[in-house]
Amino acid sequence: xxxxxxxxxxxxxxxxxxxxxxxxxxxxxxxxxxxxxxxxxxxxxxxxxxxxxxxxxxxxxxxxxxxxxxxxxxxxxxxxxxxxxxxxxxxxxxxxxxxxxxxxxxxxxxxxxx
Amino acid sequence: xxxxxxxxxxxxxxxxxxxxxxxxxxxxxxxxxxxxxxxxxxxxxxxxxxxxxxxxxxxxxxxxxxxxxxxxxxxxxxxxxxxxxxxxxxxxxxxxxxxxxxxxxxxxxxx
Numbered sequence: 001x002x003x004x005x006x007x008x009x010x011x012x013x014x015x016x017x018x019x020x021x022x023x024x025x026x027x028x029x030x031x032x033x034x035x036x037x038x039x040x041x042x043x044x045x046x047x048x049x050x051x052x053x054x055x056x057x058x059x060x061x062x063x064x065x066x067x068x069x070x071x072x073x074x075x076x077x078x079x080x081x082x083x084x085x086x087x088x089x090x091x092x093x094x095x096x097x098x099x100x101x102x103x104x105x106x107x108x109x110x111x112x113x114x
Numbered sequence: 115x116x117x118x119x120x121x122x123x124x125x126x127x128x129x130x131x132x133x134x135x136x137x138x139x140x141x142x143x144x145x146x147x148x149x150x151x152x153x154x155x156x157x158x159x160x161x162x163x164x165x166x167x168x169x170x171x172x173x174x175x176x177x178x179x180x181x182x183x184x185x186x187x188x189x190x191x192x193x194x195x196x197x198x199x200x201x202x203x204x205x206x207x208x209x210x211x212x213x214x215x216x217x218x219x220x221x222x223x224x225x
Binding site: 033041104 | 159
């Protein structure tokens with residue numbers, strides 16, 4: 001079974017803090033993704049990566065950055081957290097070698113910025 | 115810009131009834147996904163639809179894809195309480211793995 005883990009289930013930070021959200025997958029997937037989920041808006045793609053050291057902007061990259069130094073790990077960074085970044089953050093991974101290219105999701109991190 | 119719209123957004127139904135959730139999208143795509151999310155949990159993959167006319171079934175759920183109409187449906191047959199969850203459709207832009215999600219349909223099935 002594919003397993004995608006995220007470093008924290010719940011996180012509370014203060015405005016202006018630098019925040020790191022970590023995601024690790026154990027299936028040697030090439031592709032990794034960060035989404036945020038807000039009520040009524042579904043999931044929105046923040047950043048994604050097709051390979052180590054590669055990153056691509058998604059639909060809402062402003063205020064975020066990412067790092068992918070190892071294939072299994074994809075980090076989301078909030079350089080200076082703001083209250084409008086309070087949200088549920090979901091990481092996902094997938095592989096091109098699977099014809100279906102299903103994305104497998106982690107359990108999510110609920111981030112509150114005070 | 116690809117837009118994905120689900121309806122209804124909220125659905126309350128009784129056990130034993132049938133119903134359909136609709137997913138419309140605005141740009142050509144031939145790859146559509148359905149996910150389920152239980153409260154406080156992450157997303158679980160239900161179906162992957164890869165071509166026009168594709169139909170997939172698992173238990174009481176059946177999904178179909180009409181790429182010409184840019185429409186996918188998720189049909190629930192003889193609903194049971196365990197199917198209560200939020201259901202999302204997602205469309206893949208040009209096979210690039212950049213998924214655009216619908217808003218989600220919160221389904222509540224009452225005994």
